[in-house]
Amino acid sequence: MSEIKITIAGEAHVHFAEEICSMMEQAAQQRGTGIAKRSHLYVSAKMMEGKAVIAISDNTPVGFCYIETWGHGKHVANSGLVVHPDFRNTGLARDIKAEIFKLSRKKFPEARIFGITTSLAVMKINSDLGYKPVTFSELTTDEDFWKGCQSCRNYDILTRTNRSHCLCTGMMFDPSKPAKPANKKLNKEEQWERFKRFMKFQGIKEGADRLRQKIKNKSGNLKINKSSWLSKISLF
Structure with a gap:
């Protein structure tokens, strides 16, 4: 051309x-x-x-x-x-x-x-x-x-x-309205660091979720045990 x-x-x-x-x-x-x-x-x-x-x-x-x-x-x-x-x-x-x-x-x-x-x-x-x-x-x-x-x-x-x-x-x-800054394009090293931070965050989040579930399960068992113990008490 x-x-x-x-x-x-x-x-x-x-x-x-x-x-x-x-x-x-x-x-x-x-x-x-x-x-x-x-x-x-x-x-x-x-x-x-x-x-x-x-x-x-x-x-x-x-x-x-x-x-x-x-x-x-x-x-x-x-x-x-x-x-x-x-x-x-x-x-x-x-x-x-x-x-x-x-x-x-x-x-x-x-x-x-x-x-x-x-x-x-x-x-x-x-x-x-x-x-x-x-x-x-x-x-x-x-x-x-x-x-x-x-x-x-x-x-x-x-x-x-x-x-x-x-x-x-x-x-x-409209020139009176400032444009939003364009997203910076990351190089490979920056992309890798961002990915690692993301995975670390995900690990922390998943760990916290597991801990919450354990506490919830223990609380549930405690309630069951208390209920079982109370059921054995004779009432007048």
Whole structure:
């Protein structure tokens, strides 16, 4: 496979806009859901604003994603993620999402970054970046964002539910909420020490359980013996 270059899109990439829009439309048809239709003028504008990331191989666009802002920059969406069919399942989508996420954090450091998707692969990528699943009510209330869903074939579901849910899943990265520290990966020596501590603890626990059982058994025998002894005493 030829080398792939992922970069921030600019004026030099505007001539790829129509090809990218075609790729988005084909992807939406194949999946039967998602990816709101965009015009080549809209995609070109994102490139000119420096709000898009493009992946190129052999002077051909093979992946794309762009930034949208809502609520005066308080909310940011990484939208229109698309990868050419020949380059899927290669990790390219993950790399593009990582780059557009980095660009979003640089341009809008205080903004909440959100997205809606039906793709399990995208959900996994978002989760790795720190996104959390959220209800649609936690997303932007900007009408222009929801108008963008009108070209999706499932738009009627969204309207019937008063925008409470659809086939898409909402996910959000909130910079005001610190991420949980990742679990440290242990080397072999650390894993062995942890295992030994666990086994030692298990031994202590099992020993304590046996001791409790012995005490319980002795107490039971004592009660039986006392009862037997008392039964021999004559009562007036």
